[in-house]
Amino acid sequence: xxxxxxxxxxxxxxxxxxxxxxxxxxxxxxVIRVVDGDTIVIRYNGKYEKVRLLCVNTPESVHPxxxxxxxxxKVASKYTQKKxxxxxxxxxxxxxxxxxxxxxLLAYVFVxxxxxxxxxxxxxxxxxxxxxxxxxxxxAEFRAAEKQARKEKLNIWGDPELTEKYLRLKSKxxxxxxx
Numbered sequence: 001x002x003x004x005x006x007x008x009x010x011x012x013x014x015x016x017x018x019x020x021x022x023x024x025x026x027x028x029x030x031v032i033r034v035v036d037g038d039t040i041v042i043r044y045n046g047k048y049e050k051v052r053l054l055c056v057n058t059p060e061s062v063h064p065x066x067x068x069x070x071x072x073x074k075v076a077s078k079y080t081q082k083k084x085x086x087x088x089x090x091x092x093x094x095x096x097x098x099x100x101x102x103x104x105l106l107a108y109v110f111v112x113x114x115x116x117x118x119x120x121x122x123x124x125x126x127x128x129x130x131x132x133x134x135x136x137x138x139x140a141e142f143r144a145a146e147k148q149a150r151k152e153k154l155n156i157w158g159d160p161e162l163t164e165k166y167l168r169l170k171s172k173x174x175x176x177x178x179x
Contacts, residue, residue, distance in 0.1 A: 028088040036061045037076030037125060039104065040084060042091075050104040053117045054094060055135045055142055056126035059156065072156055076125040080116070087111050094136050108138070121145040124154025127166045131173045 029042040037058030040051050058080075061073030091107040100106050109116045118141055120126045128135075128142040135142055149157055156162040 028090050031084045031087050031089055034077065034081045034084055037073065037080050037120065040080070040089075040109065042089065044091075044105070050102075051091065051107050051109065052100050052102075052104040053120070054106050054108055055129050055138070056117050056120045057129040057131075058120060058126045059162070070162075072125075072159065072162060075155065076120065079120070079123065079125055083111055083116055083119070084109075089116075092137070096133070096136070100132075115141075118142060118145055122149060124149035124152070124157045127156070127170060129173070130170075 029044050032041040032043055032048055034040050035050065038053045038056045040053075041048055042051055043049075044051075058076035059070050059073035060068040061070075061077040088111075090110040091105070092110065093105075093107050097106055108118075115138065118138060121128055121142055122145040128146040149155070150163075156166060
């Protein structure tokens with residue numbers, strides 16, 4: 001009887017470790033693939049879900065209208081792939097909205113304890129994207145990250161055409177040179 005109980009416990013542990021690795025990393029989700037610089041697919045509550053990173057808008061790299069895709073979009077996409085391939089991520093949501101207009105989850109994505117959304121802005125791969133509202137949690141950090149990236153002319157801020165485009169868009173979003 002004692003060996004039978006021990007066998008049941010070992011079998012249960014083996015099952016949990018081998019068959020359900022997402023249970024081991026509680027609250028974290030496996031990255032299945034990177035769609036582009038600001039969209040990923042994760043395994044979330046037993047199914048595949050697209051996640052749109054909040055407060056960022058990287059240049060296009062996989063847009064159906066090929067004319068929208070630009071080289072800097074590939075740079076942003078590769079950066080996100082490098083950070084997330086084979087990783088588990090933690091998601092943090094804003095209170096106001098869990099999903100966007102296309103049914104994607106809207107979240108801040110944390111990998112290795114770092115906010116990837118902020119990192120994309122810090123690297124100049126995205127402006128602080130406020131078209132649908134400012135960050136409730138990280139507004140000051142996003143502003144500071146963009147200000148520094150612009151000062152250092154990193155990536156999109158080092159290309160005069162992209163800089164002009166994003167400053168024009170930021171004006172439409174209600175962020176007229178607030179940085």
